[in-house]
Amino acid sequence: MLHESSLSDAADRLWEELPGHRVEILNGSIVVTPPPDGPHQETLTWLIEEFLRVRARALGLRYVQGIGLWLPTGPDDYAVPDFSVVDADYKDALVEKNCYAPHVFRLVLEVTSSNWTNDTATKVDIYARARIPVYLIADRKHDEVLLYQDPADGKYPDPKRFKRGQTVPVPDSVGVTLELAVDTLLDGDDD
Secondary structure, X not given: OOOOOOHHHHHHHHHHHOOOOEEEEEOXXXXXXXXXXXXXXXXXXXXXXXXXXXXXXXXXXXXXXXXXXXXXXXXXXXXXXXXXXXXXXXHXXXXXXXXXXXXXXXXXXXXXXXXXXXXXXXHHHHHHHOOOOEEEEEEOOOOEEEEEEOOEOOEOOOOEEXXXXXXXXXXXXXXXXXXXXXXXXXXXXXX
């Protein structure tokens, strides 16, 4: 039996052996998520188009899918959010293993999949502890969008909840003026 030299090495090995899967280390445990479905990916494409439309790059922001976020919750902990809005100079904050320091992240968004409890519980805690200013969850399991913002003392206040037919205002702290349609966040782009 092959002995891994560290949790990080074990995560790297899983990433190599399971192409298309997302491998993260959350609170000292390896979490593997299967590839996302089509509507999940359509939501992410639509988000790119929306941030492009409001000229986020000209405002000093970058919007990216699937980059690593180094976490303060353990020596090897990192998450790979579905979508992030980061400072334009985020590349200067590389920690290791393609993961970037939390201070360059302005918004992190997760679209729930089969592992929805990680997004709606575990990541709420760890993103607050990492002081991510805005955490948005397209919770397809419960058919709503949750907006967490302004963590204090390692915790987010209760989220704002948005239902179908509503829009979610992107908080000013992100640096853009934008309203996101709940239906598109949950279902992907229907156009």
